[in-house]
Amino acid sequence: MLVRIDPSLSTPLSDQVASSVRRAMAEGDLQQGQRLPAAREVARSLGVNMHTVLRGYQILRDEGLIELRPGRxxxxxxxxxxxxxxxxxxxxxxxxxxxxxxxxxxETLALVSSCMSSPAQV
Amino acid sequence: MTPPINLSPGEKVAWNRTAGLTWLWPVGAVLTIAGVVVTVLTGDSTAAYAGIPLGVVLVIVGTVRVNVDASGVSVAPVVAPFVRRRIPLDQIENAWAKRTTLTELHGFGYRIQPGRHAVALRPGDALWLKLKSGREFVVTTDDAASAAGLIEALLRRDEDMRSL
Incomplete structure (x- = not known):
């Protein structure tokens, strides 16, 4: 799994961590049941605080993409x-x-954004 | 073919992957425990000689974690992360991915050959590094192309920063 974060962007670093993980999932690089690398390890590699990575993981947990198990x-x-x-x-x-x-x-993008701005339909 | 990665100057990156066969270390653990149990029960040490060293080796090298970041490449057993093999980025000449057989690396495990060290855990996709010392370092890992692409991108960025 590749995590890329750019401190010069206005997006919070934890959001950037989360979107890196999402991309890995979408590309099939991270599959069901697979474990994400330890937050401490990722933080050390990136040179950021461990809590930044953990916050990113928490975003993914809130989206229902991952489960955070204490100690596991x-x-x-x-x-x-x-x-x-x-x-x-x-x-x-x-x-x-x-x-x-x-x-x-x-035109395609306009079509998509008009769908997104219209009220949700089921 | 994975597209080349472009890194902006301040961008931070981390690539990592668990490599190797995930069932190897439990097998190693079972072998080790069986070796100890048999030795204790029978008092015959021949079973221990056969089972324990092989078990320990499987536990240690069965599954490794491969890390690539701005400081370089590191390979460490999942169960013993302190036995770490580090290759600093500034010692790397270039990196590439190649389908590799165990015969090519002369066997299974941590292989030392003249001019090449290799962590050979299974045939298939492998990350190859050419070091500035002229030696090579190989680790068998899935998605080696991404790792190689990232190392190349990091090397390019370092070069760009030096030339500024």
Whole structure:
């Protein structure tokens, strides 16, 4: 798993840690039941405080992506990484469909953002 | 082929991966315990000679953790992280990933050959480092291409910073 954080960005470092882990899940690099590297180890490698990494892990726990077990570290919970990967797959499919219909990048993005700004539909 | 990684000057990175066969260290633990138990029960030390050293070796080298960050590469057994093999970034000439067989590395475990040290745990994807001393260091790990790409990116960034 690759964690990249850039202190020059305005995004909090813990958010950046969380999004690195999410990316690894989406790419299938981190699968269900697999353990995340120890926060202390990641923090040492990155040269940041351990609590920054732990806060990142807590974001993922709150999203239901991982479970934090005292003394056992962070474990990827069963279903979510796959559905996340599936979501990415759908996004790729959307882009492919839009391209085949001749929509430009700006039009495709506008379509997505109009969906996001409209009230949630089931 | 993984795309090359571009690092901005202040960016911090950490790549790590557990490498090796995850069932090896429990097997080693069982062998070690069985060796001890058999020795105690029978008083015959031949079983211990066979079981215990092999078990201990499997426990220690069965599964390792490979780390890549701005300071370099480190490889350490999961069960004994203090037995750490570190290669500082400034000693690395270049890095690449290659499908490697155990025959190529002359066997299983920590292999020392003239001009090359290798942590060989299974055939397949492996991270190869060429050191400035002219020697090589190899560790068999999944996703070695990502590790190699990151090391190359770190080396490039160091070079850029020096030339400024």
């Amino acid at each position: 570290g962070a474990v990827v919970t069963a279903v979510t990484p796959q559905s996340r990967a599936a979501l990415f797959e759908k996004a790729r499919q959307l882009v492919a469909d839009a391209r085949s219909m001749g929509l430009s990048e700006a």
